[in-house]
Amino acid sequence: MARFDYLAVDIDGRERHGGVDAASEQAARALLTGKKLVPVQIRPAGNQSAKRGDTTTTSASRSVLRHKDRMLVTRQLAALIGASVPVEETLSIVAQQQESAAVRRIVTDVRSSIQEGMRLADALGRHKQSFSGAYRAAVAGGERSGNLGVVLARLADHLAREQALRSKITTAMVYPAALLLVATAVVTSLMIFVVPALVEQFKAFEGRLPILTTVLIAVSNLLSGYWSILLTALFGAVVMIRLALTSESVRMALDGMMLRAPVIGKWVKSVNASRLARSVSMLNASGLPVLESVRIARDSVPNRAMAKAVTVMGDRIEEGEPLSNALRQSELIPPMIVYMAVGGENSGELPAMLEKASDQLDQDFESFLQAALSLVEPAIIVLMGGIVASIVLAIMLPILQLNQLAIG
Numbered sequence: 001m002a003r004f005d006y007l008a009v010d011i012d013g014r015e016r017h018g019g020v021d022a023a024s025e026q027a028a029r030a031l032l033t034g035k036k037l038v039p040v041q042i043r044p045a046g047n048q049s050a051k052r053g054d055t056t057t058t059s060a061s062r063s064v065l066r067h068k069d070r071m072l073v074t075r076q077l078a079a080l081i082g083a084s085v086p087v088e089e090t091l092s093i094v095a096q097q098q099e100s101a102a103v104r105r106i107v108t109d110v111r112s113s114i115q116e117g118m119r120l121a122d123a124l125g126r127h128k129q130s131f132s133g134a135y136r137a138a139v140a141g142g143e144r145s146g147n148l149g150v151v152l153a154r155l156a157d158h159l160a161r162e163q164a165l166r167s168k169i170t171t172a173m174v175y176p177a178a179l180l181l182v183a184t185a186v187v188t189s190l191m192i193f194v195v196p197a198l199v200e201q202f203k204a205f206e207g208r209l210p211i212l213t214t215v216l217i218a219v220s221n222l223l224s225g226y227w228s229i230l231l232t233a234l235f236g237a238v239v240m241i242r243l244a245l246t247s248e249s250v251r252m253a254l255d256g257m258m259l260r261a262p263v264i265g266k267w268v269k270s271v272n273a274s275r276l277a278r279s280v281s282m283l284n285a286s287g288l289p290v291l292e293s294v295r296i297a298r299d300s301v302p303n304r305a306m307a308k309a310v311t312v313m314g315d316r317i318e319e320g321e322p323l324s325n326a327l328r329q330s331e332l333i334p335p336m337i338v339y340m341a342v343g344g345e346n347s348g349e350l351p352a353m354l355e356k357a358s359d360q361l362d363q364d365f366e367s368f369l370q371a372a373l374s375l376v377e378p379a380i381i382v383l384m385g386g387i388v389a390s391i392v393l394a395i396m397l398p399i400l401q402l403n404q405l406a407i408g
Contacts, residue, residue, distance in 0.1 A: 003045035004028040007125060008037035019045055036318070038137070038295045041122050063102040065130035067166070071159035073098075073107060078156050082149030088114045106130060119143055134279055134296045141287035151286045158282045165362060172369055176376050183384035188223065190391055195220040198395055209398055216394035248304070256305040259332065267368055269332050272306045274361040277337050277354040280323075285351035291317045306332050323350070336360060
């Protein structure tokens with residue numbers, strides 16, 4: 001029996017460190033799986049170089065890769081390792097190609113860990129903020145199966161699809177956000193600087209002001225006289241909301257409400273299910289069993305309520321149910337993924353079928369997003385046009401009454 005140190009992830013997604021006695025690394029992995037832990041790193045106890053890697057605090061360990069940088073580094077690693085270039089030499093070449101000093105430090109630090117005798121997955125574990133547990137688990141699976149280059153290529157494709165979806169969402173939101181911001185600024189400026197000057201002309205008005213004009217004057221006085229208090233209250237509300245969102249119970253409740261929301265809830269489920277399917281596909285294709293793939297992929301699901309359902313799926317798979325049955329019993333998984341999982345299990349091509357399902361869900365979401373934004377833009381224009389028209393009307397009504405009194 002030998003002693004092994006391990007880093008694993010529990011069913012709640014938290015990292016666990018410790019040691020286990022086993023005859024081999026495979027036996028240690030089986031013991032951890034039996035304890036409902038997903039092993040990420042397993043190494044013989046007493047490995048001093050590895051321990052130094054876990055405790056050393058350097059500028060490299062404090063740096064964090066952006067998503068775009070991580071995708072680029074992964075793509076470069078996949079190309080070189082796929083061309084049979086040794087891992088250490090690959091990391092040296094990739095480090096030299098980086099323009100960012102922070103990225104160069106991280107890659108160089110990973111190379112130093114490789115030189116100390118660590119495996120690539122363990123070396124990446126020194127930068128957990130840059131390389132997620134799912135990323136490191138996929139790399140570990142590639143190292144065990146001898147298909148590291150292929151696994152890194154899949155990881156790069158996975159990151160590229162995520163980046164493409166983020167870019168499309170961001171690009172689609174830029175114009176409506178800018179339009180709303182400019183329109184709000186214009187209306188606020190009118191209420192603070194223009195309307196008070198015009199109101200002075202109505203002070204001599206002997207008749208009763210129209211209701212619309214009275215409301216306009218009240219809002220203008222509120223904004224111009226108490227703008228500092230309103231701005232402070234807005235800032236305080238933002239701070240309180242951010243603090244509330246740090247609470248796990250609050251986030252869980254909000255995520256649950258998002259899933260139950262009409263119209264939006266359907267697409268929240270679709271996006272989260274797509275990320276789950278793509279992660280399980282990538283991890284399973286890297287050589288990890290379905291159970292480990294599902295439990296590690298849980299971290300890729302941003303909605304906490306849905307992530308909790310993924311934990312239940314993992315428990316059902318551990319009890320002997322196939323993935324398709326575990327997916328079918330959850331009301332949060334779209335039928336598309338369930339049917340594709342059944343086909344994948346029957347044909348022995350589960351990763352490919354799950355990836356196809358994820359691609360289809362992403363395409364459906366993009367179509368919905370474009371249709372929704374095509375309605376949002378004119379809605380903002382109509383809303384702001386209505387507000388401006390109301391302001392103009394509120395100003396013109398007293399003037400028209402004055403003209404009528406003068407004529408009469």
